Amino acid sequence: MRRSHFFRLALISALLQCGGPSLPGSAAQEASPPSPPAADATLRQPVPVLEPQPPAPKVAVVRVDRLTAFRMARDPWLYKSAAADPGIVAAICQHPLAAWMLTRNRHLGEIADSDHYVCRRLTRWRLAAWTLVQNPEADHVIALDPEGIYRAINRDPHIAHRLAKHPMFNQMVVENPDLGEFIARHM
Numbered sequence: 001m002r003r004s005h006f007f008r009l010a011l012i013s014a015l016l017q018c019g020g021p022s023l024p025g026s027a028a029q030e031a032s033p034p035s036p037p038a039a040d041a042t043l044r045q046p047v048p049v050l051e052p053q054p055p056a057p058k059v060a061v062v063r064v065d066r067l068t069a070f071r072m073a074r075d076p077w078l079y080k081s082a083a084a085d086p087g088i089v090a091a092i093c094q095h096p097l098a099a100w101m102l103t104r105n106r107h108l109g110e111i112a113d114s115d116h117y118v119c120r121r122l123t124r125w126r127l128a129a130w131t132l133v134q135n136p137e138a139d140h141v142i143a144l145d146p147e148g149i150y151r152a153i154n155r156d157p158h159i160a161h162r163l164a165k166h167p168m169f170n171q172m173v174v175e176n177p178d179l180g181e182f183i184a185r186h187m
Contacts, residue, residue: 064091069098079107079114086115093121099128109137112144120148129159139168143175150182157186 064072069092072078082089089111093099099122105111112118119141123129129152132138142149153160160183163169173180 066095066098069095070101073098073101073105076105076107078102078105079110082111082114089115089118090121093118093124093128096125096127099125100131103128103131103135106137108132108135109140112137112141116144117148119145120151123148123152126156129156130162133159133163133166136167138163138166139172139175142172142179146176146179149179153182153186160186 072081072088073092075081078088089102092102102108102111103122108118115121119132122132122141129149132141133149135141149159149163153163163172164183164187166172
C-alpha cells in the first residue's frame with residue numbers, strides 16, 4: 001500500500017470517528033425538530049442547539065528507564081525538549097544518576113523555566129543536591145522553587161555551607177530573605 005493511500009484511509013477513519021464534517025447551518029436545522037407555531041412569538045425563547053464537547057486531552061506521563069533517563073540528561077539540547085514537554089524533566093529526575101547529570105547541564109536555568117519544580121525534584125537526591133548548589137545557574141533554579149533547597153538543607157546542613165560559597169549567594173538572599181534566615185539557622 002502506498003503512503004498516500006495510508007494517509008487517505010487514516011483521514012477517513014478519523015473523520016468517521018469524530019462524526020464527520022458538519023455544516024454549521026444545515027446540520028443544526030436538521031438536528032432540531034420543527035417547532036409548532038406559537039400564538040405569541042415574543043414569549044417564546046429560542047432553544048440553543050448544543051453540540052457534544054470533545055473529550056479533554058489526556059496528559060501523557062513520560063516513563064523512562066535508568067539508561068534512557070541518563071542519556072536524555074546528557075543531551076545538550078535538553079532545554080528545547082523540556083520547553084516542548086516538561087514531563088521529560090520529571091521523568092529524568094526520578095533516577096538519581098540522571099538527576100545528577102541534569103544538574104551538570106549548562107542550560108539548567110532554561111530547563112527550570114519550563115518546569116518550575118526542578119529544584120524540588122533534583123534535591124530529592126543527595127548527589128544531585130550537592131551538584132546543584134555548585135551550578136552557576138543555581139540561583140535561578142532556587143528562586144523558582146526554594147522549597148527543594150529547604151528540604152535538602154534540613155536533610156544535610158553542609159549544603160548550606162556550600163550554598164553560602166556560591167558566587168550569586170548575595171543575590172539569592174536579596175530575592176528571597178527567608179532563604180538567608182533559614183541558612184543562618186542551620187549554620
